[in-house]
Amino acid sequence: MLLIHCPYCGARAQDEFHYRGDANVERPAPHAGQKAFYDFVYARDNPRGWHVEWWHHYAGCRRWVKIERNTVTHEIRTVKGPTQDTR
Amino acid sequence: MSAHRRLQGGHIDRCKRLTFHFDGRRLFGHPGDTLASALLASGIRVVGRSFKYHRPRGIMTAGPDEPSALVELRVGSRTEPNTKMTEVELYEGLQARSQNRWPSLKFDLMAVSGLFGNMISCGFYYKTFMWPASFWERFYEPLIRHAAGLGRATCLPDPDHYEAVHAHCDVLIVGSGPAGLAAARVAGEAGARVILCERDFLPGGGLLLDPAQEIWRKEMITALERIPDVQILLRTNVFGYYDHNLLGGVEQVSDHVPEPRPHAVRQRYRTFRARHVVLATGASERLIAFRGNDRPGVMMAGAALTYVHRFGIAPGKRAVVFTNNDSAYATAFALAAAGLDGVVLADVRRESRLAAKLRAHDVDVRLGVEVNGFGTDAVTLEAQSGGRNTVRADLLCVSGGWNPNVDLASQSGAKLTWDAALATFIPGAPAQAERSVGAAHGISGIGEAARDGLAAGLVAAKISGFGGGCLDFPLPALDGSCASIEPLWEVKTSGKAFVDLQHDVTANDIRQAHREGFSHIEHAKRYTTHSMATDQGKLGGLLGAAILAEARGETLEKVGLPTFRPYTKPAAIGALAGGATGKRFQPVRRTALHAWHLHNGAVMKPTGPWLRPFYYSAAAETGWAAVLREARGVRQSVGICDVSTLGKIDLQGPDAATFLDRLYINSLSPVAVGKCRYGLMLREDGIAFDDGTISRLDRDHFLVTTTTANAEAVLEHMEFYAQTVWPELDVSLCSVTDQWAQIAVAGPRSGMTLANAVEGLDLSNAAFGFMSVGEGRVAAIPVRVFRISFSGELAYEIAVPSRHALTVWQTILTAGQEFGIVPYGLEAMDLMRIEKGHVAGSELNGQTTAADLGMDRMMKSTGDFIGRVLSARPALADPSRPRLVGIRPIESGMPLRCGAHLMSKLGSGTSLGWITSVTQSIVLGHWIGLAMLENGVAMNGNTVYAVSHLHDETIEVVVSSPNHVDPENVRGRS
Numbered sequence A: 001m002l003l004i005h006c007p008y009c010g011a012r013a014q015d016e017f018h019y020r021g022d023a024n025v026e027r028p029a030p031h032a033g034q035k036a037f038y039d040f041v042y043a044r045d046n047p048r049g050w051h052v053e054w055w056h057h058y059a060g061c062r063r064w065v066k067i068e069r070n071t072v073t074h075e076i077r078t079v080k081g082p083t084q085d086t087r
Numbered sequence B: 001m002s003a004h005r006r007l008q009g010g011h012i013d014r015c016k017r018l019t020f021h022f023d024g025r026r027l028f029g030h031p032g033d034t035l036a037s038a039l040l041a042s043g044i045r046v047v048g049r050s051f052k053y054h055r056p057r058g059i060m061t062a063g064p065d066e067p068s069a070l071v072e073l074r075v076g077s078r079t080e081p082n083t084k085m086t087e088v089e090l091y092e093g094l095q096a097r098s099q100n101r102w103p104s105l106k107f108d109l110m111a112v113s114g115l116f117g118n119m120i121s122c123g124f125y126y127k128t129f130m131w132p133a134s135f136w137e138r139f140y141e142p143l144i145r146h147a148a149g150l151g152r153a154t155c156l157p158d159p160d161h162y163e164a165v166h167a168h169c170d171v172l173i174v175g176s177g178p179a180g181l182a183a184a185r186v187a188g189e190a191g192a193r194v195i196l197c198e199r200d201f202l203p204g205g206g207l208l209l210d211p212a213q214e215i216w217r218k219e220m221i222t223a224l225e226r227i228p229d230v231q232i233l234l235r236t237n238v239f240g241y242y243d244h245n246l247l248g249g250v251e252q253v254s255d256h257v258p259e260p261r262p263h264a265v266r267q268r269y270r271t272f273r274a275r276h277v278v279l280a281t282g283a284s285e286r287l288i289a290f291r292g293n294d295r296p297g298v299m300m301a302g303a304a305l306t307y308v309h310r311f312g313i314a315p316g317k318r319a320v321v322f323t324n325n326d327s328a329y330a331t332a333f334a335l336a337a338a339g340l341d342g343v344v345l346a347d348v349r350r351e352s353r354l355a356a357k358l359r360a361h362d363v364d365v366r367l368g369v370e371v372n373g374f375g376t377d378a379v380t381l382e383a384q385s386g387g388r389n390t391v392r393a394d395l396l397c398v399s400g401g402w403n404p405n406v407d408l409a410s411q412s413g414a415k416l417t418w419d420a421a422l423a424t425f426i427p428g429a430p431a432q433a434e435r436s437v438g439a440a441h442g443i444s445g446i447g448e449a450a451r452d453g454l455a456a457g458l459v460a461a462k463i464s465g466f467g468g469g470c471l472d473f474p475l476p477a478l479d480g481s482c483a484s485i486e487p488l489w490e491v492k493t494s495g496k497a498f499v500d501l502q503h504d505v506t507a508n509d510i511r512q513a514h515r516e517g518f519s520h521i522e523h524a525k526r527y528t529t530h531s532m533a534t535d536q537g538k539l540g541g542l543l544g545a546a547i548l549a550e551a552r553g554e555t556l557e558k559v560g561l562p563t564f565r566p567y568t569k570p571a572a573i574g575a576l577a578g579g580a581t582g583k584r585f586q587p588v589r590r591t592a593l594h595a596w597h598l599h600n601g602a603v604m605k606p607t608g609p610w611l612r613p614f615y616y617s618a619a620a621e622t623g624w625a626a627v628l629r630e631a632r633g634v635r636q637s638v639g640i641c642d643v644s645t646l647g648k649i650d651l652q653g654p655d656a657a658t659f660l661d662r663l664y665i666n667s668l669s670p671v672a673v674g675k676c677r678y679g680l681m682l683r684e685d686g687i688a689f690d691d692g693t694i695s696r697l698d699r700d701h702f703l704v705t706t707t708t709a710n711a712e713a714v715l716e717h718m719e720f721y722a723q724t725v726w727p728e729l730d731v732s733l734c735s736v737t738d739q740w741a742q743i744a745v746a747g748p749r750s751g752m753t754l755a756n757a758v759e760g761l762d763l764s765n766a767a768f769g770f771m772s773v774g775e776g777r778v779a780a781i782p783v784r785v786f787r788i789s790f791s792g793e794l795a796y797e798i799a800v801p802s803r804h805a806l807t808v809w810q811t812i813l814t815a816g817q818e819f820g821i822v823p824y825g826l827e828a829m830d831l832m833r834i835e836k837g838h839v840a841g842s843e844l845n846g847q848t849t850a851a852d853l854g855m856d857r858m859m860k861s862t863g864d865f866i867g868r869v870l871s872a873r874p875a876l877a878d879p880s881r882p883r884l885v886g887i888r889p890i891e892s893g894m895p896l897r898c899g900a901h902l903m904s905k906l907g908s909g910t911s912l913g914w915i916t917s918v919t920q921s922i923v924l925g926h927w928i929g930l931a932m933l934e935n936g937v938a939m940n941g942n943t944v945y946a947v948s949h950l951h952d953e954t955i956e957v958v959v960s961s962p963n964h965v966d967p968e969n970v971r972g973r974s
């Protein structure tokens, strides 16, 4: 089980969080068309290594945080608030 | 009988005697014994029969690596099969039975017949019992279960209690041998919070085998017990190493007593989150494959040493020690010192620096000699220079070298590296904050291990911020020994040479697996079931890999070992469940009116975590009677219902209206203050997600309801979009589900009822029309009143702060008394919403679109909202998709079945849709339903067949509008 350093709450166990998925995808503009929305909803990379993901601290501050996690080792490099830059 | 317990010393309390039973025989032992040591002390040699071949087996080890000595422990509901005798701490009255023998341990018919000896070769599951499939249940499985297998589990419920404890510490140390003790003390004295776990009931590990170290062991433990931030957990096996330095373990709190004390737990599931981990897990001795290496009397050399020094037992009368390394010399010396006659040490190496010393102690040391067979009390020795002779012996001690216990290090992510000098794998560079020390790191010698542990303890404390550690305690002298081993995996002869005793896997099985193409170590493991038993192949895992390597013509380093996974040894399911069983499996949510419901005959029904009134049962009511009475009461006069479980979200901020417009398919910003509107939201993929009402309490203040089931998902969805997608919108939102109780009052006389109860709010149709919201008081308690209707009747919902719910509920009941107000439950509510054609979970099932539900006209034509773009995809916009319709049987009186398929022709293989919800209509007097039907709108008035294959029923139904009752919604508005 991961130990996640929430920027608002400190170090908390993974079971306080819900996982959502890829935080690199951005919701397209309203008139971007079906293809753009299709990619937003369905198309995902499946990287081996570092990956930025949305996690929800539902049993804590209820913030959505962006976690940079290594999909091979489960290391966590950064945890950022919803509108903070990861890098 | 007790001739074997003839030695002095050890960690046995000879002043107390314990009585126990093995296969019905009454035997004796002492505190400090394990079941294994007590049986050995009683002269018991054969303790079980093997898994496949039913060969007699004895005790081979003194710990968790034991493959053979398994018993069914205890009786009745506490029966525990496949328990290793070597790990069972003896207690007064212990009862154990040998396993896998029929009819008795001494005379086993299965072994005599030899039938299975030839039948059950490796891969036999895959090859022999393939066809026909129907034979499995009737023939093959009972046959295999009878012939092969281990102990039998009880079918009775577990009477014991368990609990879970989650701890954080600076330094977790696994193992209390010299390395673990030194690490714990130096880290503890530096000020770190230390937890030291020891699987055994005595701390000390290898120190327990060396009487010369007893003073140091005791001093170290006394010192550790004095440090407040050092916690020593005995009988605690750490079974798994997970991400971010989380480790799991089980503490056997009460397994060493007949049964747990009242209110005490049997076992405690523990997790440890450590800044740094020191793995002082020791090493396991490995077997050598030779003919008869499984016979009773074969014992690992280190185990024999343990029985002599720790338990004060001579495990045999005449012994041969077979080794390829120095470590077994201590065993030969100890056995000779214990008074065994004619101890022979057969060393496969041609030279040994210890030979002369041992010969001086009357041990017959023979160099360059192998054991090539063990029969009844006779060991066959073969010199490499030629020549063979037989030595009489009832004990054959074997040492094929030592494998560091790398399970946890490997699970932590550390790669294993091949150590040629030790001929084994040792932990490589750490992947997490851990270090393996002492024997677990391939280091031999007590003084050496203690120094390695000390160094690791210093580092671990320093990393945790406790740098001031200093050494002010003595360490054992250095041993000066160096690894001196000549790898020997197998002595090739005819006959069965085992590499896995618990699963009866032989060296030949490994070669056969390779011949048949299962040459990868992971494939060979699964094909032969090698090292898949409860001992995890500790004795013979590396042996099997070496034999596979030889067959492949490759190095052992290249072949490698199968992946190590939790658990390092078996854990009881009860321990893993902890306290979360039965009614404590998950929390139950109760509304503020729960107690009232129970006192008034409610039959409660779980809906998710909530308990809700299903219906209120009056005397002598059976079946549907209560539900129909309640619904009729609402339709004819007035009813009251607890709808507190609805999700409630409070949204505030200048952009709240804009935010809601983007969440729901319909426009909400035009809703006036004091008004409500029904809303439907989609997922981004265009599928309907949830519905509810949106009430505007003020210009920048909304209250939204969700379905009970989706309350959490909708809140999370809103938070995601508010925080990450549209952070520029100034809106705050918060769940108020628990803060507000909500009470529905429905029926033609609901207005009159509330007029009696509500003060400060004009409820007249003109002032407070359909879909209005306002504030008033009930019994002087401020409430919110919503004029919304799920049943289709004139109806209101009263929201009240939860702590006042009962007062308000009872005030309304009193106000409605003159109209015969009736409390109604979930089922009556469902009945009326089906009559009305309102959708619920069966229709909002994650497959339907707004158009499917007949709500496409609600979609706003301009502006963004979630799901707008993808709901227009051709497949989702296809007009022939199943759409919501109503159905009723042609022959009134026929019941409808939920889940039945709709077909246009009898016997048609094509389903045109399915029935989602059914009920008996009190307005129409027959069954009605909702369904999803292809081209549903165009089918209005047509007849189709409703086919339930499950019930073997077919009836004709007429398709209608889903609004069975009051389609113009006159009742709700007037």
Ligand SMILES: [Zn+2]
Pocket (backbone or CB within 6 Å): A006, A007, A008, A009, A010, A057, A060, A061, A062, A063
């Ligand atoms: Zn947080």
